[in-house]
Amino acid sequence: MSIALNNSRVAHRMGDIQPFYVMDILARARELEAQGKSIVHMEIGEPDFLTPQPIINAGVKAIATGSMFYTPALGLPALRSAIAGFYRDRYNLDLSPSRIIITPGSSGALLLTMGVLLNPGDQVLMADPGYPCNRHFVRFTEGQAVGVPVDASTGYQLTPELIDQHWTPQTVAVMLASPSNPTGTLIPPETLRAIAELVKSRGGKLIVDEIYHGLVYEGEAATALAISDELFVINSFSKYFGMTGWRLGWLVAPDDYEPVIDKLAQNIFLAPSTPAQYAALAAFTPETREILEDRRQQFKARRDYLLPALRELGFDIPVTPQGAFYLYAGCNKFTDDSFTFARDLLENAGVAITPGLDFGSHLPSRHVRFAYTTSLDNLKIGVNRLKQLNLGR
Amino acid sequence: MSIALNNSRVAHRMGDIQPFYVMDILARARELEAQGKSIVHMEIGEPDFLTPQPIINAGVKAIATGSMFYTPALGLPALRSAIAGFYRDRYNLDLSPSRIIITPGSSGALLLTMGVLLNPGDQVLMADPGYPCNRHFVRFTEGQAVGVPVDASTGYQLTPELIDQHWTPQTVAVMLASPSNPTGTLIPPETLRAIAELVKSRGGKLIVDEIYHGLVYEGEAATALAISDELFVINSFSKYFGMTGWRLGWLVAPDDYEPVIDKLAQNIFLAPSTPAQYAALAAFTPETREILEDRRQQFKARRDYLLPALRELGFDIPVTPQGAFYLYAGCNKFTDDSFTFARDLLENAGVAITPGLDFGSHLPSRHVRFAYTTSLDNLKIGVNRLKQLNLGR
Numbered sequence: 001m002s003i004a005l006n007n008s009r010v011a012h013r014m015g016d017i018q019p020f021y022v023m024d025i026l027a028r029a030r031e032l033e034a035q036g037k038s039i040v041h042m043e044i045g046e047p048d049f050l051t052p053q054p055i056i057n058a059g060v061k062a063i064a065t066g067s068m069f070y071t072p073a074l075g076l077p078a079l080r081s082a083i084a085g086f087y088r089d090r091y092n093l094d095l096s097p098s099r100i101i102i103t104p105g106s107s108g109a110l111l112l113t114m115g116v117l118l119n120p121g122d123q124v125l126m127a128d129p130g131y132p133c134n135r136h137f138v139r140f141t142e143g144q145a146v147g148v149p150v151d152a153s154t155g156y157q158l159t160p161e162l163i164d165q166h167w168t169p170q171t172v173a174v175m176l177a178s179p180s181n182p183t184g185t186l187i188p189p190e191t192l193r194a195i196a197e198l199v200k201s202r203g204g205k206l207i208v209d210e211i212y213h214g215l216v217y218e219g220e221a222a223t224a225l226a227i228s229d230e231l232f233v234i235n236s237f238s239k240y241f242g243m244t245g246w247r248l249g250w251l252v253a254p255d256d257y258e259p260v261i262d263k264l265a266q267n268i269f270l271a272p273s274t275p276a277q278y279a280a281l282a283a284f285t286p287e288t289r290e291i292l293e294d295r296r297q298q299f300k301a302r303r304d305y306l307l308p309a310l311r312e313l314g315f316d317i318p319v320t321p322q323g324a325f326y327l328y329a330g331c332n333k334f335t336d337d338s339f340t341f342a343r344d345l346l347e348n349a350g351v352a353i354t355p356g357l358d359f360g361s362h363l364p365s366r367h368v369r370f371a372y373t374t375s376l377d378n379l380k381i382g383v384n385r386l387k388q389l390n391l392g393r
Numbered sequence: 394m395s396i397a398l399n400n401s402r403v404a405h406r407m408g409d410i411q412p413f414y415v416m417d418i419l420a421r422a423r424e425l426e427a428q429g430k431s432i433v434h435m436e437i438g439e440p441d442f443l444t445p446q447p448i449i450n451a452g453v454k455a456i457a458t459g460s461m462f463y464t465p466a467l468g469l470p471a472l473r474s475a476i477a478g479f480y481r482d483r484y485n486l487d488l489s490p491s492r493i494i495i496t497p498g499s500s501g502a503l504l505l506t507m508g509v510l511l512n513p514g515d516q517v518l519m520a521d522p523g524y525p526c527n528r529h530f531v532r533f534t535e536g537q538a539v540g541v542p543v544d545a546s547t548g549y550q551l552t553p554e555l556i557d558q559h560w561t562p563q564t565v566a567v568m569l570a571s572p573s574n575p576t577g578t579l580i581p582p583e584t585l586r587a588i589a590e591l592v593k594s595r596g597g598k599l600i601v602d603e604i605y606h607g608l609v610y611e612g613e614a615a616t617a618l619a620i621s622d623e624l625f626v627i628n629s630f631s632k633y634f635g636m637t638g639w640r641l642g643w644l645v646a647p648d649d650y651e652p653v654i655d656k657l658a659q660n661i662f663l664a665p666s667t668p669a670q671y672a673a674l675a676a677f678t679p680e681t682r683e684i685l686e687d688r689r690q691q692f693k694a695r696r697d698y699l700l701p702a703l704r705e706l707g708f709d710i711p712v713t714p715q716g717a718f719y720l721y722a723g724c725n726k727f728t729d730d731s732f733t734f735a736r737d738l739l740e741n742a743g744v745a746i747t748p749g750l751d752f753g754s755h756l757p758s759r760h761v762r763f764a765y766t767t768s769l770d771n772l773k774i775g776v777n778r779l780k781q782l783n784l785g786r
């Protein structure tokens with residue numbers, strides 16, 4: 001999409017920042033729905049569940065009792081401590097609350113991290129396909145995102161070898177995501193450790209996005225923080241905790257970064273949302289944990305249904321995704337233009353999915369992403385509709 | 394404050410971004426309070442009033458009925474329309490809702506504006522003293538903030554003459570704030586018009602911060618949008634609407650900027666807070682307006698008390714501030730080190746104020762800011778305590 005601005009000033013960076021292509025799909029889906037058509041939404045990157053009731057209750061109570069003023073820029077001390085407690089309970093890991101920084105979504109954590117680390121021209125290595133905003137956070141702060149093509153042979157994840165191959169004198173950081181969006185794959189702990197050592201030996205910084213932690217269906221993902229104190233680890237209340245619209249996330253930074261991140265957060269954010277922070281204080285109670293565990297089981301059941309069903313339809317999903325709520329599927333059998341393919345599925349079958357274009361430049365036209373953020377029943381309807389299309393025949 | 398990071402990578406920009414000095418004052422004030430001391434808070438830049446009840450009710454109702462998912466990046470269409478309605482009612486101005494962009498606080502609006510406009514090295518002119526974050530938003534996006542020293546002779550505001558004097562080939566934008574933080578002064582409409590014309594004739598962009606609109610005690614501030622469609626106007630639900638911790642603001646941009654701002658907001662924010670947006674839908678009702686008008690009267694009464702009282706104590710406040718909730722006061726009679734002076738007032742009188750250092754580099758050590766964000770009774774206690782100090786004798 002090109003931006004035509006007659007006689008208007010637009011910063012160069014904006015020429016490198018792309019909109020989400022899925023927005024076109026979503027907008028068209030809403031149009032079709034407004035015309036009375038039924039659409040199965042498998043394009044949406046947020047849980048279909050409401051925020052757990054205990055979290056809602058805590059938020060509402062806070063608002064009703066006057067908690068609506070600015071908090072400290074790095075967040076409520078009680079929430080920073082509660083998150084430290086979460087690392088202790090879930091990962092058996094002791095973290096100083098001073099390392100935990102509350103942010104407006106993990107989006108805010110990504111912006112702070114890049115803002116604090118990158119000088120103009122600094123390179124950050126990241127997997128392609130990957131979460132589209134990552135490269136734009138880097139570009140926004142005048143760094144250079146270097147997408148490293150990954151495929152099934154490495155579980156769509158970076159490896160020490162790939163990092164080594166792409167490292168240049170301008171490289172200052174490596175960004176990982178486990179589980180990954182769009183592929184749902186994890187990085188094995190040994191690989192993570194080897195990457196952390198390599199990046200450290202090169203004098204770089206390792207950034208690990210763990211926002212889909214908790215949504216893991218085989219085993220338990222270990223946090224990268226268990227490996228090293230020198231990492232920047234990104235997390236969020238959006239996905240596992242079901243709080244997307246509240247806009248709350250966190251960053252765990254090396255201890256000596258607290259003052260520098262504090263002054264940046266003060267200036268560009270002032271503070272994260274107060275009602276969201278009070279709500280999130282209820283995210284770690286046994287009651288909430290039970291609700292979240294039940295939802296995890298539901299996501300697992302959806303994956304266990306959708307994965308073989310798509311494979312049977314002829315989609316190429318060579319690696320079984322262990323987490324998140326995405327299936328990244330090769331559509332080579334059906335098309336060499338995944339964007340048009342996604343538009344066609346929407347028009348002809350009422351099934352909305354995300355074209356590969358949103359995740360980078362490594363074979364995007366041969367891939368699409370299915371999100372299982374809708375009920376098992378809806379997924380079944382969607383799959384049946386795809387069956388009736390006689391795809392690729 | 395210098396940031397010592399042993400062996401650690403920190404971007405150069407962070408060397409130019411200062412923390413808020415008032416945070417030291419605030420932290421010390423909280424310490425003293427924890428020791429049982431009574432502190433009169435005149436350092437805090439947020440209203441002491443709770444969010445108006447109708448806004449709270451709307452927020453709580455939205456949460457209770459499941460409105461907690463991501464909204465479109467530019468905000469709920471209904472809220473964009475409601476704000477257009479607000480411009481119609483209050484300013485008799487017709488704006489297309491497509492020009493209104495909902496942001497995470499006006500802080501988010503400032504970040505988007507600078508991000509979309511500035512290339513590395515581009516200069517932005519702004520008044521010094523001024524809101525400290527403005528220069529840091531510019532620095533964050535690799536632009537160069539040029540503080541133009543202003544004094545009482547121009548009501549602490551930029552003028553066409555000052556802009557003309559400081560314009561260089563690198564200048565691309567001018568930033569104004571009316572009413573201003575820290576001075577509470579307005580820009581007269583004729584001056585605003587002349588500035589808009591000058592900036593346009595130079596091919597630059599004019600950015601106007603109107604977040605203290607509504608909090609004006611003499612006459613009514615006209616919006617800069619009445620003068621031109623080509624401005625970037627920043628506003629907020631924080632101050633006049635009493636919603637600081639909800640983190641919601643807006644930007645009115647020239648119409649052709651919508652797609653470019655949309656793709657930036659998608660990538661760096663995803664969306665503004667959903668509960669906050671639903672709450673804000675109740676900000677423009679007659680019921681809320683009545684509450685806000687009552688508060689405006691209270692702020693006016695506080696100003697009308699505090700201004701002569703401080704003058705009588707020997708503070709130099711040569712221009713009567715027409716708006717916001719700040720008095721910017723020369724403390725030349727008492728000190729040539731306003732930071733130590735502020736610390737001393739806190740320790741010896743239990744009165745917390747903000748040192749000039751937070752607002753720029755033009756005579757900061759000769760100025761302090763008093764915020765009348767506490768009750769009239771508290772202000773009286775504070776003034777009496779200052780009287781007993783026998784300041785400057």
Ligand SMILES: Cc1ncc(COP(=O)(O)O)c(C=O)c1O
Pocket residue numbers: 045104105106107108131177180181209211235236237238244247248249662663
């Ligand atoms: C991998 C990844 N990181 C970060 C985010 C940002 O989410 P939020 O800002 O809501 O925490 C997303 C959202 O989809 C994501 O998929």
Ligand SMILES: Cc1ncc(COP(=O)(O)O)c(C=O)c1O
Pocket residue numbers: 269270438497498499500501524570573574602604628629630631637640641642
């Ligand atoms: C002049 C001015 N602009 C912008 C802001 C940012 O406020 P918010 O992000 O809460 O809208 C402030 C806050 O103090 C301010 O004083």
